[in-house]
Structures are given as structure tokens and as C-alpha cells.
Amino acid sequence: xxxxxxxxxxxxxxxxxxxxxxxxxxxxxxxxxxxxxxxxxxxxxxxxxxxxxxxxxxxxxxxxxxxxxxxxxxxxxxxxxxxxxxxxxxxxxxxxxxxxxxxxxxxxxxxxxxxxxxxxxxxxxxxxxxxxxxxxxxxxxxxxxxxxxxxx
Numbered sequence: 001x002x003x004x005x006x007x008x009x010x011x012x013x014x015x016x017x018x019x020x021x022x023x024x025x026x027x028x029x030x031x032x033x034x035x036x037x038x039x040x041x042x043x044x045x046x047x048x049x050x051x052x053x054x055x056x057x058x059x060x061x062x063x064x065x066x067x068x069x070x071x072x073x074x075x076x077x078x079x080x081x082x083x084x085x086x087x088x089x090x091x092x093x094x095x096x097x098x099x100x101x102x103x104x105x106x107x108x109x110x111x112x113x114x115x116x117x118x119x120x121x122x123x124x125x126x127x128x129x130x131x132x133x134x135x136x137x138x139x140x141x142x143x144x145x146x147x148x149x150x151x152x
Contacts, residue, residue, distance in 0.1 A: 005043035006085075006144035007034065007072060008136045009051075011064040014072075015136025018043065019144035022129055026137045031068050038075040046076045047147045049139060050084035085152040090142045093151035105142050112145065 001020050008015040014034050018024040029037065038046065048069055051062060073082045091100040094108040113120040113129045122128030133141055146152045 002044040003042060004045045004047055004144045004147050005037070005040075006140045006147065007046070007048045008139035008143065009048060009065050009069050009072065010136065011061045011068070013136070014068070015138070015140040017133075017137055017140040017144045019141065019148060021148060023133060023141065026133055026140065028134075028136050031071075034068075034072065035075045038072055039077075041077075045081070045083065045147065046072075047083040047085050047143050047152065048072055049090070049143050050086045052086045052088060083147055083152060085143050085146060089152050090139075090146045093146045093149065094142060102138065106138050109138065109141055109145065 003018060003020045003024065006017045006019060010031070013028050013030055015026075015028050016034065016037065017026040051066055051069065069084075073079050076082050088098050091098055091105065094100070095104045097104075100108075110117055110120040110130065118128070120128045120130045121133070122131045124131075130141075143152075
């Protein structure tokens with residue numbers, strides 16, 4: 001089974017998830033440190049949420065994130081093999097709707113690993129398979145699941 005390092009890129013920090021059908025490790029890391037993570041030989045595949053244009057004006061944060069995506073690609077041992085996964089692809093795979101929001105994606109992931117929030121996430125005394133997934137890691141996990149299930 002292949003190991004996927006999925007990344008939700010940001011301007012200064014990025015969410016990431018190491019996934020092989022289950023969450024092996026995850027976190028939110030400063031982008032400079034993410035470059036080091038990409039040099040780890042453990043993952044077989046790197047998948048990055050890709051920024052798409054929707055025809056609207058964007059701010060400098062979007063362009064800063066694009067720069068980091070490029071740096072992440074170059075840091076991987078096989079830059080030409082990095083999978084760029086558009087958010088729309090993730091939404092369609094997990095929610096069957098391009099209008100899905102973060103809450104819908106999170107609910108879909110919980111259902112996949114559940115049933116229900118208690119089973120999927122759990123608590124410290126009884127952690128579920130998604131225990132510790134938070135913040136930008138949800139988006140990275142969504143990319144990982146989409147790739148793992150062959151939709152990207």
C-alpha cells in the first residue's frame with residue numbers, strides 16, 4: 001500500500017497528512033519546515049491541493065501560496081510526479097457537489113472513518129482513527145483520501 005503525503009498549502013503554514021488508508025501522522029507546520037518533511041524518503045507519493053482560478057480577483061496571499069506550492073514541488077525527490085489536486089476534485093469526490101464547504105468535507109471524512117464523530121475522532125482516553133486531525137489537516141486529509149481512492 002502506498003504512503004501519501006498530502007498538503008494543504010498556505011502562505012506561512014501548511015496542513016499535512018501522511019496517509020496509507022489511515023492517518024499515520026499529521027500536523028500544521030511552518031512552510032520552511034515543510035520543505036524538510038518533503039525530503040523524508042517515507043512517502044511514496046506527494047499530493048498538494050492545487051489553487052484554481054474561479055475568475056475572481058485574488059489577493060497577494062494566493063500568490064504567496066502559489067510560490068510555496070512551487071517550492072514544495074521542487075523539494076520532492078520526483079518533482080514531475082507530484083500530484084496537484086484541485087479543490088473542486090476533492091469536493092466532487094467526497095461530497096458529489098462543487099458547492100461543498102469545509103464542514104461538508106469534514107462530515108464526509110468523519111462518515112468514512114466513523115460511523116459518527118465519536119467513533120471517527122474519539123477522545124484522548126479512547127482515540128479514533130482521526131484523533132488529532134484539526135485545522136488545515138482536514139483539507140490535507142481530504143486530498144489524501146481523494147488520491148488514495150483513485151479520484152485524482
